[in-house]
Amino acid sequence: MLRLGNPIPRRFRDFRPRVKAVAAGLALALLVLAGRAVDLQVRRQEELSRLAARQSQRLINVKGRRGPILDRNGGQLALSLRADSFFARPAQVEHPAQTAYRLARALDLPADKLEERLRADQPFVWIKRRATAQESAAVQALDLPGIGSTREYLRVYPNRAFAAALLGFTGVDTQGLEGLEYAYDSYIKGADGLQVVDRDALGRTLITSDAGHFTGGGSIRLTIDPAIQLIAEQEVARAVAQHEADVGIAIVIGSRTGEVLAIAQYPAFNPNDYAAADKEAFFNRAVTNGYEPGSTFKVITAAAALEEKVVTPDTLVFCENGAFEHYDSVIHDTEPHGWLNLAGILRVSSNICAAKVGLMIPQGVFREYIRRFGLGTRTGLYEAPDGRRLAGEADGYVPAKWTPVDQAAISFGHGVLVSPLQMVMAANVIATGGELLRPILVGEIRDERGRLVERARRRVVGRVVSKATAATVRDYMTAVTQEGGTGVRAAVPGFAVAGKTGTTEKYEFEARGYSKTKQIASFVGFVPAEDAALTILVVVEDPKRGRYGSLAAAPVFREIAQRALPLLGIWPKEGVRRMDAAALKTAAQ
Numbered sequence: 001m002l003r004l005g006n007p008i009p010r011r012f013r014d015f016r017p018r019v020k021a022v023a024a025g026l027a028l029a030l031l032v033l034a035g036r037a038v039d040l041q042v043r044r045q046e047e048l049s050r051l052a053a054r055q056s057q058r059l060i061n062v063k064g065r066r067g068p069i070l071d072r073n074g075g076q077l078a079l080s081l082r083a084d085s086f087f088a089r090p091a092q093v094e095h096p097a098q099t100a101y102r103l104a105r106a107l108d109l110p111a112d113k114l115e116e117r118l119r120a121d122q123p124f125v126w127i128k129r130r131a132t133a134q135e136s137a138a139v140q141a142l143d144l145p146g147i148g149s150t151r152e153y154l155r156v157y158p159n160r161a162f163a164a165a166l167l168g169f170t171g172v173d174t175q176g177l178e179g180l181e182y183a184y185d186s187y188i189k190g191a192d193g194l195q196v197v198d199r200d201a202l203g204r205t206l207i208t209s210d211a212g213h214f215t216g217g218g219s220i221r222l223t224i225d226p227a228i229q230l231i232a233e234q235e236v237a238r239a240v241a242q243h244e245a246d247v248g249i250a251i252v253i254g255s256r257t258g259e260v261l262a263i264a265q266y267p268a269f270n271p272n273d274y275a276a277a278d279k280e281a282f283f284n285r286a287v288t289n290g291y292e293p294g295s296t297f298k299v300i301t302a303a304a305a306l307e308e309k310v311v312t313p314d315t316l317v318f319c320e321n322g323a324f325e326h327y328d329s330v331i332h333d334t335e336p337h338g339w340l341n342l343a344g345i346l347r348v349s350s351n352i353c354a355a356k357v358g359l360m361i362p363q364g365v366f367r368e369y370i371r372r373f374g375l376g377t378r379t380g381l382y383e384a385p386d387g388r389r390l391a392g393e394a395d396g397y398v399p400a401k402w403t404p405v406d407q408a409a410i411s412f413g414h415g416v417l418v419s420p421l422q423m424v425m426a427a428n429v430i431a432t433g434g435e436l437l438r439p440i441l442v443g444e445i446r447d448e449r450g451r452l453v454e455r456a457r458r459r460v461v462g463r464v465v466s467k468a469t470a471a472t473v474r475d476y477m478t479a480v481t482q483e484g485g486t487g488v489r490a491a492v493p494g495f496a497v498a499g500k501t502g503t504t505e506k507y508e509f510e511a512r513g514y515s516k517t518k519q520i521a522s523f524v525g526f527v528p529a530e531d532a533a534l535t536i537l538v539v540v541e542d543p544k545r546g547r548y549g550s551l552a553a554a555p556v557f558r559e560i561a562q563r564a565l566p567l568l569g570i571w572p573k574e575g576v577r578r579m580d581a582a583a584l585k586t587a588a589q
Contacts (some may be wrong), residue, residue, distance in 0.1 A: 064190020065153045066174050067217030069167060069181075071226045072443060076158060078167055078181065078271075080174070083130040083154040086139055086147060090125060093118045093146035103147070106138035107131060118146075129172055130154040153190075155181075161268040163229055165284040169271035178274075178282050180220070180442075183382045183391035187445055187453075188217040218453065221444040223259035228252055231563045232264035235556050236538070240266050243521075243543035243552045249286050250539075250560060251424045255532035257458045258428070258437030260381075261564075263287075287381060290394045290417035291539065294504030295349045295486075295549070296524045297413030299427060301358045302342055303473045304369035307465045310360040313472060316341055317353040324352040327405050331355055331412075343476045347485045349501060351412040358411025363402050366410075370398055372464040373426040374436050375418050381439050394419040413504060424537035427524040430477065430498070431532035434470040436461040474498050478529045481554075490523055490554035492561045494572025498532075499525020499557065501549035506542060518542045523553035527561045533570055536560055 069078040086107070093099050100115035107128050117125045130152050131139070139147070155170045168179020176185035236248035252262040263286045269277035283289065305311045322336030331352050337344075345353040358366065370376060376398035382391040397417035399406060409415040418426070421439060429436050438459040445453040465473075477498035480487040486501045506518040521540045526532035538553040538560075546552045565571070 065216040066155060066170070066190055067188040067219040067448065069184075069188070070219060070221040071224045071229075072222060073226065074221070075226055077163060077222070077224075078155065078157050080153040081156050083132070083152055084136040084139075084149045085129045085152045086127040086131060086136075086149045088118055088125050088127050089146050089148070090118055090120050090122060091146075093144075099144050099147070102142055102144065103127060103139065106142065107135050157271045160270045160272060162226075162233070163224060163263070164268050164271050165265045165281065165286075166224070166263050167271060168282070168284075169274045179284060179391075180222075184220050184442065184445075188220060190217040190448070216448045218445060218447045219450075220442050221446075223254075223261065223440050223443045223456075224263075225252075225261045225567070227567050228560075228564045229262040229264065232262040232560055233266065233268070235559045235563075236264045237266040237268075238559075239538075239540055239552060239556045243540060243545045243547075245540045245543040245552065247285065247541040248539070248556075249420050249537075249541075250556060251286050251420055251537045252560065252564065253424055253428055253439065253535040255428055255431040255526050255535045258425070258439050259443070260439055260441045261534070286420040287393050288419070290396055290419055291520055291541075292414055292416065292504045292507065293418050293423050294413040294502035294520065294522065295351070295354075296423060296427070296500045296502035296522055297416070297418075298346055298349065298354045298411070299430060299473060299477065299500050299524075300370065300373050300375075301354055301361075301411045302346060302476065303373075303430065303465050303469055304361055304366060305357050306342070306472060307369070307469045308361055308365060311342055311357055313342060317345065317356050319345075319350045319353045322352075324355070326355065326408050327403075329405050329408075331408065343479055346476045346500065347479045349480075349486045354412040355408035359404065359408055363407060366407065367398065367402075369464070370410075370416070372436065372462065373429055374461065375416065375422055375426060379419075379421055379425055379439050381421060381441055394422070396422055413502060420537055420539050423522075423524060424535055427500070427537065428526065428532075428535040429464045430470050430473050431526040431535050432470070433467045434463055434465040436464050474529060477525065481525070486550045487523060487525070487554050489550060490525060490557045492527055492558055492565070495527050495561075495565070496529035497525055497527045497558075497561070498529035499523055499554070501554060503548045503550075519547050521547060521549040521552035523549050523557045525557060527565070528570070533568055534561060534564060 066080040068076050071077055096115050096118040100111045100118055103109065103114050104111035109128060114127065117127065127147065128135070136149070139149070153174060155174055157164070157167065166179055168181040169177055170181050171177050174189070176182035232250040232252055236250045239245065240248040248266045250262065250264040251260070253259065254261055263284065265285055267278070267281050269281040274282070316339045318339055319333060319337035321338060322333045324331045333350050333352050335348070337348060337350050337353070340348070340350060340353050342357070345357065376396045378393045378395055382389065382393050384390055396419060399415065402410070406415050425437065425439055438461050440456045442456060444455050447453055477500055478496050479485055480501070481491045481497040481499050482488065487499045490499050491497055500523070502522040504520050505514040506520055508515050519542065521543055522538060524537040526535040536557050538556040540552040543552040
């Protein structure tokens with residue numbers, strides 16, 4: 001029995017040092033923990049916060065909203081709509097196979113490909129960029145760990161194939177790849193920004209915020225008239241089908257201003273799904289391709305000869321009755337002709353007499369007139385106000401050195417290359433009374449706030465021929481579309497039409513010679529002849545039926561002009577009556 005005052009047993013005396021040791025150990029542990037806490041919460045607080053942010057946050061580069069492309073009436077030809085883009089953080093995906101299966105059903109994507117992405121040894125992978133509204137709603141409803149979304153913008157072309165080769169399209173990062181989207185990319189693309197995506201422990205999106213500045217792009221308003229563009233596209237497509245041709249092109253210019261009212265090309269493509277289209281349809285052949293103009297070039301030969309006074313309206317030229325030996329070549333006409341004046345040469349389109357007239361012009365002088373008409377050099381359609389070249393445009397080709405055989409061939413449109421745009425602007429020189437205008441396609445550029453940056457105005461590049469010469473050639477071209485002329489099928493009832501047909505054999509580079517079976521048919525002209533409002537060029541490439549410009553191209557000119565003139569409020573001088581909107585629409589159709 002233990003009594004007070006008795007000594008403490010030995011076994012208890014041995015236990016006291018252990019208690020002190022444990023207490024000291026606990027005190028030391030608490031001191032270490034306190035020090036560690038101070039280290040983590042004070043000394044390394046900033047470093048660890050950054051580490052936590054890297055583990056729970058992701059910075060995503062997001063493109064700004066691309067500005068719209070508008071027609072002359074303000075209608076949207078290209079616009080950007082907000083769309084969700086989905087991504088994954090593979091480390092936070094709990095069940096990759098199951099998640100891939102559910103995502104595949106919602107996004108219409110292959111499940112096996114999705115599973116590969118979800119198992120990737122990467123911190124971040126894209127699942128689908130710019131999903132549709134239905135797809136977005138379906139994925140959001142799944143609420144899958146490790147799957148998140150951010151905003152992006154989807155480029156949309158509401159009229160599908162309408163003016164597709166002109167507009168072009170954008171890539172997956174909304175960068176311009178073709179057409180106006182490429183040429184004016186620096187004006188209409190928005191400023192990029194960064195988006196912060198916060199995640200919880202399960203990988204689900206908690207909050208997103210902007211870490212950088214987002215801005216929309218500016219807008220460009222084209223001179224394209226949507227009604228005339230539609231007419232041109234319909235008529236070109238009809239001509240390609242009717243004549244079993246490879247390609248059809250039509251350009252409609254406002255004769256007095258140089259404004260491009262329509263650039264139509266067929267076959268076309270849908271820029272909303274450009275990956276499924278034939279890449280040959282991407283190129284705007286009216287601007288980027290060169291072709292031999294054939295007999296439409298005789299207008300330039302006639303104007304240069306008259307201006308230089310090497311011939312007069314009364315000069316007669318012998319057309320050799322259909323065949324003309326010139327050095328080591330033979331020039332042919334489609335029909336034999338005897339003596340013709342300049343008006344007759346254009347009316348029946350004699351190659352022989354055109355060659356003889358061209359040979360009367362000194363070589364250097366002739367080349368200078370070709371340059372003045374705008375051939376062999378870019379029109380400046382895709383040039384910025386500061387002179388920067390924004391996109392590709394064909395220069396064309398005019399030989400630097402000519403032989404007499406070359407000069408004879410050039411006189412009737414062989415041996416030179418022009419773009420359709422160059423040719424229509426050259427013909428418009430006669431319509432304007434001798435002035436070459438610069439074509440206008442972008443009428444107005446505005447910044448992201450709608451403030452005017454640039455407004456295009458009529459620009460005269462230079463005077464090419466005198467008003468008197470232009471008026472004389474205009475009369476000759478008018479005779480071409482009247483009885484006895486090659487362009488009679490281009491005549492528009494109630495109007496005088498000035499024009500010129502063209503047919504040329506297609507040059508085949510692989511064969512290094514002209515094809516015996518493939519041709520390019522064309523017609524260029526303006527209406528009304530006495531006070532031109534529209535200048536139109538039609539090119540039909542390799543028609544299998546009706547292979548001449550008079551058959552394949554001239555009727556297309558007539559239909560476009562006949563349907564477009566009422567839309568501009570222009571009617572025949574005789575029997576003019578005012579038309580209400582409904583009647584005007586019917587006339588255009």
